[in-house]
Structures are given as structure tokens and as C-alpha cells.
Amino acid sequence: MMESLASSPVGNLGILMSLNDDSVQEILQSYDGFCAAAKSLLDGSGDFSVEHDFVYHVHTLCKHGLHSLARDYFLRSIEEVFEKNGASRFWRHFENYSKIEEDLDKIDEDDIQRVLCNALEEICFEKENQEKCLLMLVHALQSYMDHLSDGKPNFDVGKDYLFSKYQLIVSSMLMANLPRHFPEVLHFYFKGRLEELNTIMDGELNEENEQRDRDEMDLDEKSKYRTGEMDIDECYSQDKFPENSKLVKNIGKVVRDLRNLGFTSMTEDAYASAIFMLLKAKVHDLAGDDYRSSVLDSIKGWIQVVPLQFLNALLAYLGDSISFVQHSSGTKSPLASQPSSSYFGTNTPSEGLIRWKLRLEYFAYETLQDLRIAKLFEIIVDYPESSPAIEDLKQCLEYTGQHSKLVESFISALRYRLLTAGASTNDILHQYVSTIKALRTIDPAGVFLEAVGEPIRDYLRGRKDTIKCIVTMLTDGTSGNPNGSGNSGDSLLEELNRDEENQENVVIDDDFNTDDKQAWIDAQRWEPDPVEADPLKGSRNRRKVDILGMIVGIIGSKDQLVNEYRVMLAEKLLNKSDYDIDSEIRTVELLKIHFGESSMQKCEIMLNDLIDSKRTNTNIKATINKTSEIDPESAEAGISLDNLDATIISSNFWPPIQEEALIIPDSVDQLLSDYARRFHEIKTPRKLLWKKNLGTVKLELQFEDKAMQFTVAPVHAAIIMQFQDQTSWTSKNLAAATGIPVDMLNRRISFWISKGVLTESLGTDPSNHAFTLVEGMIDASKNSGNTGNCEELLAGDEEAERSVASVEDQLRKEMTVFEKFILGMLTNFGSMALDRIHNTLKMFCVADPPYDKSLQQLQSFLSGLVSEEKLELRDGMYFLKK
């Protein structure tokens, strides 16, 4: 009956038809009475004296079938009252914060908290009152229904309907007037609370850590103890919980009130954003600029301790958490029964909490990843130390899968910071190697490395000294000082070593691979390439990141590398004053493994020459004692065959040697011919050809009061020896005496001037300087470090000091043959592009000597011709210079 009345106006009309005057009168009276009672109920706030009247009037109205009228009127008046007393008053509390976004500094979080709590309390009180009134109406309706149906109790008067309607009125009323800054206010409220909670938890953690440290000092069995310690920690932290739980409870109350008012999603947004902000701040705080330690675990730990515990408590308080319902007894604080440390271990967390955990962790991973990617360049710069950060980044990327972000950001960082004219090739190479090593950790398949390495490789290809730098890096470990700077991590030599080990492993693997079972296991282990892999580059199912391979890849061919290495090796061997070549042998052996025996053939012969020289040298020395003929003059000069060592080279296998004319003092010269004679006797029919400008001389200069030791090139020795007989020389005379051109002499003699042994004075003729031995060596005190027993290794400290022609010089020499071809071609064709010249040379110069140069080599030769003004280069075309 009730339903039909409520829903159909036709029924209402039917009732109206049947009304007589009395009943109309009655209805009017009770309606007035009902209105007045309702008004006083809603306004009176706590005055329930009108309750009896109210119930009576409701009953009367119901009797006439006017339930809906009563209900609608009541709801409308509730709405009006709420708008007046509730909503507008509620919002008035927050008027002060309307500028909250503009001046964030002036926000007093305590103030916000107070205002929010007050406002909520007030409006909730209001709402509670109204709900009471509403309940009264429901009771009135109910009692009428009960009366009608004679005690059949389960008759619905629409209580749920009324209350949901009321809830709707409340929230729509509030929403309709929602000030724009309210979410902001909520956000700040939660931020403030969370920070408070964070500080409390931090303090607790620190105390725990301190306690743990103390315990560890007491007991050395750290790990064992730590697991056992959990119980203690729990008991310990439980003491602290009241403080936390009070805080959480307060927050929970606020959240509940807000939900009550219909701000469920807004509240959730607010505390979610506050949590994320806090998490972000925490990640930034923990991660910072320190790459030497892994922060992921502490971040995870923090998530577990602060936000998750907070959420757990909050959800539990709000009654969302299943586990809370299951496990906590009503009187106890939810936190007290569920210490966070054991929460995830023993109890099943609620679904909401798990979702939150995943969200938070993902966010943490992403934040950390972004942070690390932005700083990846710096991280890689101090790579071996920063490997924990790399490890973190790897985990983050596994979780988020945003590798492409890494590639893009790192490439742009490289372009901006590394691949510039200001960076030295060595730095770029070191960074490249570190990049390879670091990215190898993140991505063993090398897919991203390929993308990242491409710009570096391209850039390095354009640098002239790349090969030289690579070779230096390769050999650094051998010549370098082992106790020197700890830069050995950069040395490629270690990579060579590792390669050697790997290669051994591979051999073993291959043996196993013949086994079917092993093949099956391998097949099972197969993993597809990451999606980011470039399909054009083919599927490298056994892609192994090989640093040397990637380095050689920069240059293009190993031959160039080997050639450069040979020059460098020659330089090093020729400047040795002993025959100690162990480290060089080792390097060559390692390179042989990598580049193959045949390419290192010449280097091996060079080393072999050194070994042979040592043996021959000993043999020759052995002949001295037998003959024991002492040249009187050389004996007087303090040099005998005993002091003479020789490196005897097989010149065909060495890089072209730079020979310079040099007349060395007679005493030494005679020793040399004596040595050569003895060699000829021992090794007939082989003979020696001296390269007098090469080698090293260890000598001591004795002055009145001191002696100085030097290790110098023969040129320097020859020069200074001239000063024994004559303390002052003009440059022309000295040049004649030593057989070196004057300009070369001037350059070389600067060594002795810099050591304070000679002084230079400009004579009358500007081209003919005078050099004088410094008397008493008083001036030497200015180079205080050089006095006494100083030993200076001079190898290669001046640009023209090389004993071996550089690769460029060799190339220029080899290319001169083709110069005529090129000039002829250009005469015929007028102008030609680089690759056309290259192809034509390749086609026609097939024999004697065949043209086997690369495009780059040709280009550098042509640019040499351009600078000699034989050619011209315009728009990529070469012309003859007119």
C-alpha cells in the first residue's frame, strides 16, 4: 500500500476524491502541526520535547495516505537547514585559505589541522543531529506501519531510501559550494600529518639501528642475531605505538568524517598525493647524489614502515581491512595488534593494502629510475664506484620497463656533455668503456648498449687520435706505474685478461655443446631479444658484450689498430735501456688471442729481436775478457765495451725507423765499430748497421761540487760530451761537430739548458748562438728537484723525438706513389668526388704497389694535398689548384 501511494500520483488523486471536509480539516491541521514540529526539531538542536507532537502529526498524515508528503517536506526542510547551518558554515572555515596555492610558504600546518578538525567536528555534529531527526521520522512512520500491520515487523518504511537520500543531499550541498582550494587544503593536511608520522618513525628507526649497532658490537654474529632480533624489535616498537596510533587515529577520524560528508574520492586523492609526494621526497633524499651505495632496499624498507603502515592503520580504522576485522579485538588499537614488521609476514594483508603496496613500489621504482637516468652520465663517470647505483637502476628498469627513456636521455646527455670538441679523446674512450661496462650490467644482451654506443662510435671515428688513444689504453697497464694512481680500472688490458679467461670458458662450453643434453639445456635457456632490439641488426642469439670488439669496431679494422700498436711498441722497445720486455710479451700474447696470430706476427718478431739482442749482447761481452784489449782513449773517457749494450733489430719487420745524421764522439764511435766487428765475428755473414741516433744513454755529469745523473737520447749525450773539451760552443760549430742541422741542434740543446747545465747567450750573429757550460752549476738550484741523483727519462718529451715514423708519415709515404695518378685523373676529369677517386684508384692501381687504402686514409691524404695547395676542395669535389 505504502509503495503504491508513494509512487503513483493517480492513487493520491483517488484519495483526495474521497476526502470529506472533516478529514480535509484534519489534514490541514496536522500538516501545519507537522511543519511546525519539524521546524522546531531541526532548528532546536537537541530539543526533543516536540517529539510526541511530531509523531502524532505524522501518524495523522499517514492515516490519510500522505506519507510521501511528510517525507518530502521533511527532507526539503532538512536540506534548507543543512545549507544554512552546515554547508555554508563549513566552508566559511576555509575562507582564509583561498590563496593557499599562491603563498605556500605561509601555510601553518597546525592551523590547517585545527581548522579542519573543528569544521569537521561541527558539521558532523550538525549532521548527526539531522540524522537523529530523520530517524525520528522513520520511527514515526515505522510505528504507524507496525500499528497497521498488527505487529508484522518486516515492513519497510524506506529507511534506507531516506538515509541515502539524505546522504546525497549532504554531499551535493557541499559539492555545490565546494571552494576550489579545498583539495589543496586536504593535501596539506595529509602532508603535514604524514611528515609528522615520518619523523616519529624515523626516530624510531634510528633508535632501532642504534640498538642494533650496540647489539652487533656485543655480539659478532651479526646476521644470526638480526633474525632473532625481530621479536625484540617488535616489542620495542610496540612501546612506541600509542603515539603513532593516536596520530593515525586522528587522521583516520578526519578521513572518516570526510567520507561521511561524501568526499571519499577527494580524500583519497589528497592522501594519495601526499603519500606520493612524501615518497618522492624520500627517494630524492635517500638517493641524492651518492652513487656508492644501493638505496633501493632502504626505500623499500621505508615504504614498508611509513606509508604502508599508515595506510594499514588507516584502512583498518575505516574498517576496510579484512585483516583488521579478523584479528583485532574492538578495544585494542589496531596498530597494537599488528606491528608492521610482522604484518606482511604472518597475516594476509587486505587486497587494498597490497594494491597500495604495488602502487607505491612502482612509484618508488619510477622515481628512482628517473632520478638515476637523469644522472646516468655522472654515475658512469665514476663507474666502478657507482656500481650500486647501476644495480639499483637495473632493478628499477626491470620493474618499469622504460629502457627507451634511458637510451634517449643518455644519448642526449652524451651529445651535450661528452661528444664535444672540448673533450679529449681519452676521456671519451674511458667514458665509452665505462658505459659499456655499466650498461652491460643493466642489459647483458647489449641491445641498449648498441643504441647508446652508436653516437660515441660515430663521433670517435671522426677523431684523428682515436687509434692512438686506444692503443695507449691497451698498453697502459704494461708501461704504467702499478703503484700509481688507481686508474687501472680503465685499462683495457684487464679486458684482454678477462677475454682470455672467457675464451677458455668458451672452449669448455664447446666441448659440452656436443652433448645433446647440454644442447637441450641451452635451448631451454633461450630468451628472445628484448622488444627494443633492432630487428635490422639480425638476431644475435649469443650476443656477448665484448668490450675490445666494440672498441675495435670504432676503428673499423683491426689492421689499423695493430699497425698503430706496432709503432707504439717499436717506440717503446727502442727506448728501453735494458732488455726487460716481460710486460710487452704479455700484452702481445693477449692481443694475439684477440686479433689472431698472423696479425701480430711482426710484433712478435720485434720482441724476438729484443730477446736475441740480449743473448747476442751477452755473447759479445763474453769475448771481451778473452781478448782483453783496452782502448786507452776510451778507457780514459770512462767508457768501455762493458758499458755498451745494443738492441739489434730485424729492420724489415719494424716500422720505418727515422734516421738522423749524428756524429758521436770518437771514443763511443770506436766502441760501436768494435762491437759491430765482434758481432760480425760471431754471426758471420751477418753484419750490423748502427742507427746512431737511437737508443738511450745513462750518464753522469761531474762538476766541482756535485754530480748529476741523466738518462738521455744519444743526441743529447753527443752534445754534452762536446762540452768536456771545450766549455763554450757556437751553434754552428757545435752543429758541425755533432753532425746535426743547426735548427735541430737548437731544439735538442734546449734539454740541457732546461736542466741548467748549459746557458745560451745571443752572440753578435743572431743565427749563431753561443752555448756555455754553466760554471759551478749554481743556477741548477732553481731546478732543485733535478740536483743530485736525479734520473730523467726523456723518451718522447719533444715532438720530434720519435724514433719511429708515425703511422701518418708512413701513410703519406705510401700514398705519394698515387699522387701522380690522382693529379692525372683530375687533369682529365676536371673535378672528382672522394669516393670516385677512391674507386678509380682501386680499379686501376691493382699492382705494384696495389692501392689498398681505406676511404678515410685517402681523405686524409687528399686533405694533405689541399693544404699543400696542390688541390682544392669545393662542395665535396676535388679540383686541381690553378
Add this chain to the structure above:
Amino acid sequence: MLSFETPRIRVLRTPYLNPPFRHSRKLNKEEMKVKLLRILVMNYNIFVWHAVASWTWDAQDETCGICRMAFDGCCSDCKLPGDDCPLIWGACNHAFHLHCILKWVNSQTSQAHCPMCRREWQFKG
């Protein structure tokens, strides 16, 4: 020089201090002075003179007539030049890599001839 009296030494040092060194003295005096200056001004002492030389076969020709490789290199079968791949001279004074001429001699059924001059091959004593 020990026979000089001390005052003379002092006198002798003076010309050195005022550079333009006079060459117009008598030779034996000049030599004396040089010897003295060696003591007084500078003497050198060479501990090690480490020189560099290349070896070569003392042959008239540059390349081996059989393998066409340089004598100072090695024959096509060898890896290391020098002692490991020596030259050998025939009675006709033609030189070859030992390995090359041995191979040649062994490949001939009858008496081998020098590949260069077709004279009967005999190792030079």
C-alpha cells in the same frame, strides 16, 4: 797536471771565466788547460750506452732468388728471420735462404743446379 803549482791553477781559471776563449795559444799548453778544465769544470761518466743497430746479411743481393723474399726477412715457411732462417752461399757465390735451396736441391732428381746460374749446386765450403 799535478806538477802545476796551486797559484798557476788559479791563474789558469781566469781565462775561462772571461769567455772569448783564445785559441791562439801554443798547442801543448792548450791541451794542458783542457785537461785541467775537465777536472775543474765538468767530467762525464757514461754508465750505459744502449745503442740500436739493425743487422743485415752481408750478401750482394737483396732478395732470395727462389722465394723472392728479402734476405733480411725469412723464407715463406719461417716465422722468425735471422738465425732461424739463415742464408747459404753456393760455390757459385749465389745466396739463398737455406730452407729454400734445400727444398730446391731435394726436389731435383739428379744433381741439382743453382737456380740462378744453372751451375752445379755445391754448398760453399
